[in-house]
Every structure is written in C-alpha cells, then in structure tokens.
Amino acid sequence: MNIDTIEDLIGKVKIAPHPDNQSVIIHSIPDDFTLIGIGTDAVVVQHESQPTRVFKVYTENRIYKIENEYKVYQRLQPSPFFAQAFFRGDDYLCLSYEQGPTLYECLERGIIIPKQIVLEVEQARHYARTQGLNPRDIHLKNVLLQNGHAKVIDVSEYLMPGDDLRWSHLVQGYELFYDLIKGRKIPSWMMEWVKKAYYHQLDENFSVLEFVKRMQQMITFK
Known part of the structure; x- marks a missing residue:
C-alpha cells in the first residue's frame, strides 16, 4: 500500500x-x-x-x-x-518498528531487567549529549528490552532544558530495591500507585532512599 x-x-x-x-x-x-x-x-x-x-x-x-x-x-x-x-x-x-517489552511491562510480567540495560541507557544518554541534546523524560515506558539490549523510545523532550531526574531516580531505585522484587510480577495498579506517590512527594528535598523506605512500609502494611 x-x-x-x-x-x-x-x-x-x-x-x-x-x-x-x-x-x-x-x-x-x-x-x-x-x-x-x-x-x-x-x-x-x-x-x-x-x-x-x-x-x-x-x-x-x-x-x-x-x-x-x-x-x-x-x-x-x-x-x-x-x-x-x-x-x-x-x-x-x-x-x-522496535519490538520488545517496555521496562514497565517487564515488571508486570516478572521479566528480569539486567544491570546491562541500565548501563546501556546511560550510554544512550551520554551519546545524546554528544549530539547537543538533553535526554530527559526517560522512564519505565520509554525503554524497551530488545534482545537483551536497551532501546530508548520517545525523544520528544530532548530539546527542552532542565533535568527532570526521572531516570536518575529510577537508577537509584533499581540499585536500592530491585533485588527485592527481581523476577516477581508487579501488578500495574501497584506501579501506578507508587508513581502517583512519587509525583506527590517530588520536590527539591526528595530522597529516593526515604521514598523507597516509605513504599516498603506501606506495601508491607497493605
């Protein structure tokens, strides 16, 4: 056609x-x-x-x-x-057309997200900066696990100024928390709940470590 x-x-x-x-x-x-x-x-x-x-x-x-x-x-x-x-x-x-589950879908399905994926996204961000761009708005739904490698999708904000810190916070969360949920299926309602809590608490004093601790306590309580 x-x-x-x-x-x-x-x-x-x-x-x-x-x-x-x-x-x-x-x-x-x-x-x-x-x-x-x-x-x-x-x-x-x-x-x-x-x-x-x-x-x-x-x-x-x-x-x-x-x-x-x-x-x-x-x-x-x-x-x-x-x-x-x-x-x-x-x-x-x-x-x-880029195939593969997003990192969000990996968490839903219990697909293991290897450390290599995090490292490759960091490489992708570095490469984008060498091209005079500002890689931002990188989150769980904007990264694919493709044949064991990372593929970053949606670059619509790369000409915008500032660092939204979303990827940096995810990396910290991965290092602090991922081993506790590795291979487990995380329901989408729980991820959406955590996301809303994240945006509600996000300010200049935000601490990923403290946020993760609070989420652990609340999820255990629930």
Whole structure:
C-alpha cells in the first residue's frame, strides 16, 4: 500500500488529549491499523503493509512537537540505542518498528531487567549529549528490552532544558530495591500507585532512599 493511502487512513485516527495529562483518549482507529502504543501526546499504530515501520500520530494540540522530535531523531542517527525516523507528515512521524517489552511491562510480567540495560541507557544518554541534546523524560515506558539490549523510545523532550531526574531516580531505585522484587510480577495498579506517590512527594528535598523506605512500609502494611 502506498503512503498516500496510509496517510488517508491516518487522517481517520481520532484521538484527544486527556485533561489530566494521562494517556490520550482514543475515539476511533481504522481497522487497517494495529495499535502498538499509547502516550500522553500520541498513539503509535502499524499498517500490515509496513511491518518494519510504525506511525506515531499526534493529537491536534501536540502537532507542534513533530518538527522538533523529527530533528532530534535526525541528530541521533545512526545509533543502536534509538529508533530511526524515516519521514514526517502533517500530524505524524514514520518510525522504525522496535519490538520488545517496555521496562514497565517487564515488571508486570516478572521479566528480569539486567544491570546491562541500565548501563546501556546511560550510554544512550551520554551519546545524546554528544549530539547537543538533553535526554530527559526517560522512564519505565520509554525503554524497551530488545534482545537483551536497551532501546530508548520517545525523544520528544530532548530539546527542552532542565533535568527532570526521572531516570536518575529510577537508577537509584533499581540499585536500592530491585533485588527485592527481581523476577516477581508487579501488578500495574501497584506501579501506578507508587508513581502517583512519587509525583506527590517530588520536590527539591526528595530522597529516593526515604521514598523507597516509605513504599516498603506501606506495601508491607497493605
């Protein structure tokens, strides 16, 4: 199927932003597409005629992000740590299809996350900085475990200033806490509960060690 036909189908993807900055609200997606992922700005879909590619389709109020994200991908290529961007449309990006569970899904399924993955994400962040970028917004749903290696997805904030510390806090949590849950299946409701508690307590005095201790006490109590 040619790209013009696929673009017509992309135009029929109807999504809307969530008022609480949660995953987008999906109204309709043509049956020709398989839904691959959902984020706060976009959905990722795949057409059967393009098995090695996906289309990241943005909500109307986030279309302005496309150009910057495309520029980031261009600056990152080639790299084994990031997806590849082939081209952009008015409301979408065409990206390489990257297989593998996210780290979030690994925790859900009890799939072991080896230390090597953490080290490779650090390498990916270092590489991004050498390209004049600011790697941020890296979290459990933005890293894939792909054939034993890390693949970082969603680079939409790499031109923004500041360090949101999300990955740094995850690394500290991994080192402090992961051995206690390694190989166990963690229900999504528990991860969402911890995430909400994290955002509620996050301030300039935030301590990962103290947060982990509080979570251990509360989870044990529950």
